[in-house]
Amino acid sequence: MANVRGGDLSRLRQLNALAAIRALREAGPLTLTALAERTGLSRPSTKEVVDELAGLGWVEEVPPSPGTMGRPARRYRFRADCGHLVGVDIGGHNIRAALSDLDGEILAETRQPVRPDDPLEERLAAIERAVSGCLALSGRAASDLWLLAAGTTGVVSPEGRVQFSAAIPAWRGLDLAGELARMFPCEVLVENDSRLAALAEARRGAARGARDVVFLHVGRRMGTGLIIDGKVHRGFGAAAGEIVMLPEARWYDAPDHLNTCAVVPPGTPDEDAAGFTLAAARDGDPAALAAVGRYVDDLAVGTAAMVLLLDPQVVVLGGGFSRSADVLLGPLRERLERACVRLPEVRASALGDECVVMGAIDYAVDHLDRHLFTPDAGPSLPLPQPAGR
C-alpha cells in the first residue's frame, strides 16, 4: 500500500491539472470542450485549470482549426518544448546522443566514434561532445536539460556504477552516474544498454504496445533486456538479463559457429567474420546455412528458457546480427515453436542502431511521467519552472 495521504482542495486542483496535462499529451491539441469531455470536468473548471497551466507555462494556445460550424473553439496544447531530455548510448565503438522534448520527440542526434580501448578521459570527453553537439544542433543550452539518461554496456549497479564491462575495459568500477552528474547540471540516470533497447522497442519499435517483451541483442556479444508489465526489469541487484553467463544456455560461444564457417575468407578479423556467413546464407550457400543453423540451435536454447519462463508477447531480435534477421527469424521461430508452450511473436528490431538512444529517451520520459505527471508521487507539478523559449 503506497499512499495513505489524503488531500485538500488544492490537491484536487493538482489532480485535475495533471489529468488535463495527461489528456493533452495523449491526444495532442484539444479544444476546451474536448478536454472537458476527456477529463470529465465541466467546461468552466477546465478553463480555469487550463488558464492556470498556461500561466505556469505548461500549456499554450494554438490557432483554432478553421472550417467548423459555429464559433471556432480555442485550442490548447501541452508545451512539450518547455523542457528537454537527453539520451546517450555509450557503446564500444560509438557514442550516440539524442535530445528530445518532454514527449520524447527527437530534436537532434549526434554520434562520436570512439575505440574500445580509449582511456577513460577521452571517452568521457566524447560523451560531452556528443551531448554538446545535440544542444548546438537544436539551439539549446545545457541549463535547458531536465534529465539525462545513459545506456552503457556492462552490468550497472542500482546506483549507476559500472560493475563490469567486457566491451569497455576502462569502464570497470566507474561511478558513471557521478561522472555524468558532474558534467551536466541535471538529474542523471544510468542503465544497461540492452534494457533501454528493449524499452525502445516496446514503446515505439517492433513490440509497440506489448507489456511483456524480451529483447535479444544478437551480435558478437550477446545481451538481453526485459520489459515486464511495461517497465524495465532490473532485478534486485540490477543484474537481470545475464543469462549469457550460463553455459547450458549455450549463448556465450554461439557466435563462433558463424565466425568459423568455411565461407569466411582466411585472415578476416573476428569482428567481420559473421557478416560473411550471414550474407552467404542469404544467398543460399549450404555451408553458411548449416553454420547459421547451428548458431540458431544454440541461440534458441537460451531464448526458449526466457520464453518459457516469462511468456512474453513479443521477442525482438536486435543488435548487429539483426540486420540479417531475414536469415535468422525463420529458423529461430521454428525451434521455439518446438520448445515452447506458446510461441510468442518473434520480430526484428525496428529501430536498429538507434535502439539504445531511443530507449534512453523513453526511459527518461518514463521517469518524468512517474515523478512529475503522476498523482501521489514526488513533488508534482509546479516544480521545474518551464522556461519560455
Place this chain on the structure above:
Amino acid sequence: MANVRGGDLSRLRQLNALAAIRALREAGPLTLTALAERTGLSRPSTKEVVDELAGLGWVEEVPPSPGTMGRPARRYRFRADCGHLVGVDIGGHNIRAALSDLDGEILAETRQPVRPDDPLEERLAAIERAVSGCLALSGRAASDLWLLAAGTTGVVSPEGRVQFSAAIPAWRGLDLAGELARMFPCEVLVENDSRLAALAEARRGAARGARDVVFLHVGRRMGTGLIIDGKVHRGFGAAAGEIVMLPEARWYDAPDHLNTCAVVPPGTPDEDAAGFTLAAARDGDPAALAAVGRYVDDLAVGTAAMVLLLDPQVVVLGGGFSRSADVLLGPLRERLERACVRLPEVRASALGDECVVMGAIDYAVDHLDRHLFTPDAGPSLPLPQPAGR
C-alpha cells in the same frame, strides 16, 4: 498513461475515505488524531470521513485504550470482517480451502482428500465440501463471500480455463472459473498453484517484503512461480514459469536421481522413493549424498537460468522435497554461487503445505485492494454493502 479523468469534490471525499481505510488497515485501531496525522487531514475532516465510513459499515468504534493522560480518545478500526474471501488449493491428492476476512486473516481451514484420477464431478464436489466446511466452521453463509481465488496445478488460461494438467488428468480443458462461478455466488479467480505459493511466500512467508521472488516447487513434479515487482507474473498467455519444459534446464528428469538411489528399498512406489534418499542423505549416507548431489546439479541449472535472468532478491524452495531443505539448500547455494552474477538469498518455504491456500487468499486480497481500495480503479468504495454481523 492510465487515467486522464479529473474529479469533483465528491471524488476528493472518496480519496480521503480511501486514505483513511488504508491507514486503518495498515496500522490497526487508531484514534482520530492519529488517523488525522497519518492521512494528513485535519481532525474535523477526519471525523467526518470516519463518521461516513462508520455509517456505511466499513469502520467501527472500539473501546478507548485506558490509562492515558487527558481525555481518552475514541478509537476506530477497519471492519475486516464485513466481507469474506475464500482461497482454494486444488492439488492431486488434496483439496484445501481457507476462509479469511478482508485483511487476509485466516478464520477457518479445511482439507478434503481426493485421488488424482477421481472423475470431474467428484473433484468439483470435494471443492464444494471444502468451502462449505470453511463456511460452517466460521459460521458464515455462502452469501457472505465476496471473492473466491483458486490455485490449481497445470497451465491456466487468462480466462481461467485449464489448458493442461499433468497431475489431474480430468482437469484438461475444463472451464474451471466457470464451474466455480456456478457453484459460488461471488467473483472467482483462477491461477496456477505455484504462482500463488510464490505470492504467499513473498507476502507472509520466507520472502516477506521482497519485490522480486522466484519460487521453486521441488517435488515429484517441478514447478515455478514468479513474483516480479511485487505482483504475480503470468505472462502474455498466462504460461510463464514453465521452464521445466526445456530439456537443457535439466529439471524434468532431475527427481529420477533421488528415485533410483541404492538406499531406496526395492519395490518402493515412485512417489515415496525420494523420501528415503533424502532421509538417508540427512544421516550422511554416501550413496544418498551423491544422489542428492546429482539432483541438485540438475536443479541448479534451471534455477541459475532463472536467477541470471531475473536477479530476484530471494529464491524460495517449496514443494514436497522442501521438507528436506536442510539437505538441499547448502549444495544449491554453492552451485548458484558459482553460476550466478549475484547470489540471491536461498531459503526454505516457511508455509509448507499451506502455501497455495495462503497464496490464494493473498491473491484475493490483492485483487480487492486493487479494485476497491485504490483510487482510479473500478467502482470504488460504497459498492459491496458491508453487511453487519
Place this chain on the structure above:
DNA sequence: GCTACTAATGAAGTGCTCCTTCGTAAGTAT
C-alpha cells in the same frame, strides 16, 4: 449583404469539502 443557425465563451450563483479557531468535556497527577 442580411438573417438564421451552431457552437463556444464568460459571468453569476450555488453547493460541497476542507481548514482554522475556540470553548467544552473527560480523564489523570498533585
Place this chain on the structure above:
DNA sequence: ATACTTACGAAGGAGCACTTCATTAGTAGC
C-alpha cells in the same frame, strides 16, 4: 479539590467545481 492534559464538537471562512444563462463569433442559406 484543583490544575493539567488531551480530545471533542461547533462555528465561521476559503477554495474548488458544478449548473445555468446571456453573449459572441463563426458558417449556411436566401
